Amino acid sequence: MLHREIFVCLKLLLLFPLHVVAQLRTDGLQQWPVPYRRFDRRPPVDSYCEAFYPFCPTGDRDGRFPYMRDSDIVSVYRLQTPVWEFKYGDVLGKLHIMHDAIGFSSLETGANYTMEWYELFQLGNCTFPHLRPEMFAPFWCNQGAACFFEGIDDLHWSQNGTLEKIGEVTGSQFNEMAQWVQDDNKTGIYYETWTVCSDPGPNATVWFESYDCSQFVHRTYRKLTEVGAKLSSRSQTNYTKIYLYSGEPRYLGNDSAIFGQPALKNLATDIRQFYHAFRPHQSIFDLAFSLLEAYKKVVLDKSFYLYYNFEYWHLPMKPPYVQITYEEVPLP
Numbered sequence: 001m002l003h004r005e006i007f008v009c010l011k012l013l014l015l016f017p018l019h020v021v022a023q024l025r026t027d028g029l030q031q032w033p034v035p036y037r038r039f040d041r042r043p044p045v046d047s048y049c050e051a052f053y054p055f056c057p058t059g060d061r062d063g064r065f066p067y068m069r070d071s072d073i074v075s076v077y078r079l080q081t082p083v084w085e086f087k088y089g090d091v092l093g094k095l096h097i098m099h100d101a102i103g104f105s106s107l108e109t110g111a112n113y114t115m116e117w118y119e120l121f122q123l124g125n126c127t128f129p130h131l132r133p134e135m136f137a138p139f140w141c142n143q144g145a146a147c148f149f150e151g152i153d154d155l156h157w158s159q160n161g162t163l164e165k166i167g168e169v170t171g172s173q174f175n176e177m178a179q180w181v182q183d184d185n186k187t188g189i190y191y192e193t194w195t196v197c198s199d200p201g202p203n204a205t206v207w208f209e210s211y212d213c214s215q216f217v218h219r220t221y222r223k224l225t226e227v228g229a230k231l232s233s234r235s236q237t238n239y240t241k242i243y244l245y246s247g248e249p250r251y252l253g254n255d256s257a258i259f260g261q262p263a264l265k266n267l268a269t270d271i272r273q274f275y276h277a278f279r280p281h282q283s284i285f286d287l288a289f290s291l292l293e294a295y296k297k298v299v300l301d302k303s304f305y306l307y308y309n310f311e312y313w314h315l316p317m318k319p320p321y322v323q324i325t326y327e328e329v330p331l332p
C-alpha cells in the first residue's frame with residue numbers, strides 16, 4: 001500500500017511540471033477557482049449515452065427563440081421546484097435539492113415560456129462516469145444544455161416550489177438575452193455538480209465552481225441586469241449547492257495523459273477504483289456495498305478524484321467532506 005503510494009507520488013512529481021503549465025496564470029500562480037472551460041462549439045453526443053428522459057422534448061429543435069417586438073413587455077418569473085426522482089419520492093425536496101428555471105410571458109401575444117439548463121443524460125451520469133470494460137478511461141455522459149419551450153406549468157412550479165414574477169423587460173432586452181443564451185449554450189457544454197471549497201466558513205477559498213441549472217439562472221439574471229432590467233423578489237432567493245471540502249487540489253491530467261501512459265497505470269487504476277463506488281447504475285444491493293466503499297474513500301482515505309474541464313484533479317478531503325446547502329444568492 002505504502003509502496004504503491006510512493007510510486008504514484010514519484011510519478012506525479014515527474015509528470016507535474018509537464019502538465020501543470022496550462023493551468024497557470026501568467027504570473028505563475030494557480031488561479032482559483034479554476035475557470036470553467038469554454039468550447040468553440042458543442043461536440044456531437046456519443047451514442048453510448050442514452051437519455052432516460054428525452055432532452056427538451058417540446059423545445060424548438062434548433063433552440064430558436066421567438067422574436068419579441070420592442071414595444072412588447074415581457075414579464076420574468078423565478079421558477080423553482082424540488083427535484084423529483086421516482087425512486088426517492090420527495091426525499092430530495094426535503095433535502096432542498098431544487099431545480100431552477102426562468103419563465104417569460106409576452107404582454108402582446110399572451111404566450112409564455114420556460115427556460116432551463118439541465119443534464120442531457122440525468123444527474124447521476126453527470127456526476128459519476130461509466131466504467132466500460134472495453135475502455136480504460138472512465139467514460140462520461142456529462143453534457144448539459146439550455147432548453148427553451150413554450151408554456152409555463154403553473155401547478156408544477158407553484159405547488160411545492162416557487163413561481164414569482166421578479167421583473168419586466170422590453171422585447172429588445174429579451175432578444176438580446178436570447179442571443180446571449182444561444183452563445184452560452186454553444187460554449188458551456190458540460191454539467192458540473194460539485195462546488196469545491198477549502199471550508200464551510202465565509203472566507204473559504206473556492207477551488208471549483210459548479211456549473212448547473214442554478215448557475216445558468218444566475219448568469220441569465222446577470223445578463224438581464226446588464227441589458228437594463230431591474231429584478232427584485234419579495235422572498236429570500238435560496239439555491240441548492242452541493243459542496244465538497246478539501247485542501248488545495250492537485251492537478252493530475254486529462255484522459256490521454258493519465259490513461260494513455262503505462263507509467264501512470266497505478267494512478268489510472270486508483271481513479272477507476274474510486275469511481276467504481278459511484279457507478280450511476282446500480283441495484284440497491286450494490287448500492288449498500290458501494291456506499292461503504294464510498295464512505296471509506298472519501299472520509300477514511302480523505303481522497304476524491306474530481307473531473308473538471310475534462311481533466312482530473314485530486315482533492316485531499318477534509319471535514320465536513322460533503323454538504324448540501326440551500327443558501328441565499330441575492331438577485332443582481
Ligand SMILES: *[C@@H]1O[C@H](CO)[C@@H](O)[C@H](O)[C@H]1NC(C)=O
Nearest residue numbers: 018019022253254255256257
Ligand atoms: C491532454 O493533455 C496533453 C498534455 O497536457 C495535451 O498535449 C493534449 O492535447 C490533451 N488532450 C486533450 C484531448 O485535451
Ligand SMILES: *[C@@H]1O[C@H](CO)[C@@H](O)[C@H](O)[C@H]1NC(C)=O
Nearest residue numbers: 048049050051052121122125
Ligand atoms: C445514464 O446513462 C446510461 C448510459 O448511457 C443510460 O442507459 C441511462 O439511461 C442514463 N440515465 C440514467 C438515469 O441512468
Ligand SMILES: *[C@@H]1O[C@H](CO)[C@@H](O)[C@H](O)[C@H]1NC(C)=O
Nearest residue numbers: 062063145146147148182185
Ligand atoms: C442548447 O443546445 C442543445 C444541444 O445542442 C439544443 O438541443 C438546445 O436546443 C439548445 N438550446 C438553446 C436554447 O439554444
Ligand SMILES: *[C@@H]1O[C@H](CO)[C@@H](O)[C@H](O)[C@H]1NC(C)=O
Nearest residue numbers: 077103105111112151152154
Ligand atoms: C402561462 O400560460 C398558460 C396558458 O395560457 C396559463 O394557464 C398560465 O397561467 C400562464 N402562466 C404564467 C406564469 O403566465
Ligand SMILES: *[C@@H]1O[C@H](CO)[C@@H](O)[C@H](O)[C@H]1NC(C)=O
Nearest residue numbers: 084090093155156157159160
Ligand atoms: C407536491 O408534493 C406532494 C407531496 O410531496 C406531491 O404529492 C405532489 O405531486 C407535488 N405536486 C407537484 C405539482 O409536483
Ligand SMILES: *[C@@H]1O[C@H](CO)[C@@H](O)[C@H](O)[C@H]1NC(C)=O
Nearest residue numbers: 198199200201202203204205
Ligand atoms: C473573514 O475575513 C475577514 C476580513 O479579513 C475577518 O475580519 C473575519 O474575521 C474572517 N472571518 C472568519 C470566520 O474567519
Ligand SMILES: *[C@@H]1O[C@H](CO)[C@@H](O)[C@H](O)[C@H]1NC(C)=O
Nearest residue numbers: 096236237238326327328329
Ligand atoms: C435561505 O438562506 C439563508 C441564508 O443563506 C438561510 O439563513 C435560510 O435558512 C435559508 N432558507 C431556507 C428555507 O433554507
